[in-house]
Amino acid sequence: MKISFNINGAPQTVETDGNTPLLWIIRDVLDLKGTKFGCGKAACGACTIHVEGMQVRSCSYPAKLAEGKNITTIEGLSDGDNLHPVQQAWMEEIVPQCGYCQPGFMMATAALLEVNPNPTDEDIDNNIVNVCRCATYYRMRKAIHRAAEIKSANL
């Protein structure tokens, strides 16, 4: 089937089996490789994207549901050369180690800050539930607080 959606601000139409996970359309058809495969079972968060601003685990999101939606991936998080506050904070705190999980975490954090501009530690614990095997959680927490500061200062 043909599926049309907006991704990172640009319209796209793809021809695919509607049950194909959106992750593979993003990675292999649209060649946006920042969205990662970790488990394929909605269990790790490496594939986190935004659909209409909400965080979604794209490995478990059938492509057909994307019809007519606005989708953002890590490649669309920054505004040209202007890094998103979450990315700025990630740079300041030097969060990534291997880096593989990081796009998913940044996307999850960006979505959280939209609904909760100043999350407490508890909010972070309850909402940021992706898996990082390098266990960069300590710096991530600092970066999430820092991102909230940068974002509110920008308003």
Add this chain to the structure above:
Amino acid sequence: MSNSEKTEPKKKKKFSRRKFLLRSSIGLGVVMGATYLSRPIWRRALANFANTAEAPYQGATDDPKIWFEITADNQVTLLSPKIEMGQGTFTGLAQIAADELGVDISQMKVKHAPSASGNLDAFATGGSTSISSLWQPLRELAATMREMLLQEAAKQLGIESNSLSVVNGVVKGGGKSVSYGDIVKNVTEWKIPKTPKLKDVSEFKFIGKPIPRVDLKDKVLGTPIFGMDASMPDMLYGDVVRPSQIDSTFVSADTSAAEKMPGVIKIIKEKDFVGVVAKSITEARNAKKAIKAEWKVNKKWQNSDIEEIIKVGNGTAYTIQKEGKPNFEGEDTITSEYHSPIGAHAQIEPNGAVAHVADGKATIMISTQVVNITRSEIAKRLGFEAEDVNIIPTFMGGGFGRRLHTPNGIQAALMSKAVGKPVKCFFDRKEEFQNDTFRPPTHHVLKAKLNSNGMIESMEHNVSSGAVAFGSPMLPPGAEAIFGADIGAWRGGMINYSKIPNYRAISWKVQLPFATSWWRSLGLLANTFAIESFMDELAIKAGKDPVQFRLDQIGDDERGNRLKKSIEAARDKAGWKDGKLPNGRAMGFACSVDANTPCAHVVEVSVEGKDIKVHKVTCSIDPGVAVNPDQIKAQCEGSIIMGMSASMFEKMEVKDNQLTPTIYGPYQMALMRDAPKEIDVVILENAEQPGAVGEPPLGPIAAAIANAVFRLTGQRLRSMPLEIT
């Protein structure tokens, strides 16, 4: 730069490049050169590696090696034989090279050396050896290159080279200047001078500074740098039927249904696997599900079988350490047993590869910790010369020992050969969990006797473990016969308290019915859990402060003194008094020495119901020269939380011949909510060289937590994962 560009190097010759064909002057072959060494030395060389010293850099034999490329824009690219898997090696190497080369850190780029460059590491990226093993050779190489550039500049400027100076890759003298980028434009042949004098510590501009990671921006932007992101033009997708049962052998497969599935290009039947190549990953996966594979299952294993195999006393014993005459007669002998479970690597990027085999040549893009071994295994299976296989290593989405085994490279290559096009093939998550090369389970029996002053008179540590080093492809065939005990399994298993008059450590080797191998820090975590928990038990028995009890029994040699300083640093920074805290919390202490790096942790823990909460970890580490203090802190933070994860949550079990669980969640791991809110790292530099960093801080964490839990609850937890009953 995207990965797909890397496969077409000819197209991107934008700059005039001069490749420096430098030979490393460092001696080769200590680990791999078994035939040249008599047995005891061979044994000692690896024993040193396992317990004390760093492994020397193991350059492979291909010559020449390309280490640096200089481009006209005055940028220097270091081709690293060590792979970046998150440990920060690229950044440390860039700092080291920049200082000796006389360029700014912003002028340094680092990329993985493809095997075709000849710059191969015959050993592996692992064991926390990347910076320590390259510290001397890389400085010599960079200094030599600087000297070569200076001599050329002297010629080109007509000025004596000893009156020239270098700032940011620009050579100046006599009112003239020329950049490295310009110097190399006009040179066709280089003379390699003698290694010049290396810079003094006081001259370092970048070594010792908390420089941000050189790969930071790429990793924040989501740039496609990983093996999973690799692609080649016209690429197809392969998938392989992998066993879900342990101790089973592939027999045959009925592929008739799969052949008719949409998108399928070809079914590939090899002697040891069956695979499918299709147009998309989803079509390959669907077709694979339709293949009916038959496996010969030797026995239906259960977890109780594994527990029985792993018991101390059931395998072959090797004494790895002995002092005095340990004596455990009499009723006052204290005995404790400890256990650790099977652990999965669970790195987030699954294993996979993109291969293109055509016209007698193979190109493989792959996340591998063992470039040289991956290359020779693939070459052997294809019937090619090693030189006809180019391995292009990619950034790894976690290594931790999982990428010492790369059969996926062979499978992708065979599938590509069969269809004549590039093929990408990778594991799904269930297969990762079931076909991992696991951290083996362990069983420990400790014994001790105290004297009338409450000091240890005799002590013994028995560790029984599945294969660690012997499960890996890095040791030459026959190594097991030479060494006896598995040097990986007993890493961290020796007793560090050399003032004890009588002590010994015994390593028991057993055969498990599934693959086990290196897992970040090898045996260190389990061995330190056992020994350091037992030390706490003994201190309490003796009525002594556990920290002082340790300090009093560590020897006064260099190793001992460094360990003592490390213990004192953690104790003082954490404000340790007797481990008790007013706010419903308690402290726990443990320490270890891994690959010559002492490390000590003080943890602050509370217990609510059955939940153990770690609030704060104070960590001291003494890696010697701290090349990048920020990355050392990052490695400590990561090791601590990964170690907590393994200590408190993680466990694989065998049920009806299957390893389970097979997904994150049921395989419980530390998440954000479990991470301590405070991690305070103290870095000591009591050695002249940089030492191991990426694994040592994993050692003491399980014992430190268990010791704190005992202080709070009176329960001595002797099994990982730690569970309050």
